[in-house]
């Protein structure tokens with residue numbers, strides 16, 4: 001009989017800086033019926049969740065691509081790691097199902113991380129996980145193995161509001177001492193949207209230091225000022241398949257069609273929305289040179 005502590009160690013062995021565990025029932029109230037049905041389709045009789053935080057920070061260097069997108073696409077990097085963990089878990093506990101889930105999954109990974117106690121909730125909406133700050137990707141394993149761990153109280157950041165002050169678009173706002181997040185105004189979202197940006201959004205993108213994503217609230221956060229460098233070489237861009245890349249230029253996209261773009265950049269997180277989105281962002285920022293002030 002393997003313990004849940006052993007299972008968490010397996011997830012740490014594949015690279016998670018922290019791993020938590022929760023009963024699936026602890027997450028049910030946060031999931032729609034549809035999400036619960038999707039989870040059950042992936043893993044019949046879901047009974048437990050393991051959630052890991054995989055660090056990606058590789059220092060602050062000049063660039064116009066968000067820090068999270070400078071190495072291997074986390075969907076690939078974290079999925080591979082979790083699949084290795086699932087394989088090991090299945091070998092040792094063959095009577096149960098173990099399924100990995102990264103980002104586009106029915107599991108509320110952020111809530112799972114917070115309720116399992118592996119990090120605290122920042123006012124910027126991200127999970128802060130020491131010693132890596134909020135520079136972590138979350139990934140989960142859904143299992144039929146019964147885990148009885150209850151939800152822990154959610155810990156919160158110090159509430160300095162630096163993130164709110166740093167937000168250039170009003171996505172983070174303060175009202176009656178409470179921080180609100182409006183995802184539709186977030187520049188990270190707007191650099192990825194396929195719809196035509198509004199005039200206001202175009203003006204904001206034009207002033208934005210990035211062509212893909214936005215780190216301004218995270219850069220302003222004291223929890224990140226001493227963030228440790230991640231040892232995960234795929235996610236930090238230390239591997240040949242996806243070497244560290246902080247800066248995209250229009251010249252790098254010149255002459256590419258969607259297929260050749262995907263061939264060249266398909267293992268990068270900034271590629272998933274396609275070539276035209278990046279070209280559109282460059283077109284908006286056309287008259288402006290990228291900032292060289294250390295983002």
Ligand code: SF4
Nearest residue numbers: 167186187214216217
């Ligand atoms: S990512 Fe940028 S736009 Fe979005 S909330 Fe943070 S600072 Fe605001």
Ligand code: SF4
Nearest residue numbers: 122123157161163221
């Ligand atoms: S900047 Fe301050 S308020 Fe915002 S997440 Fe960090 S610690 Fe919390």
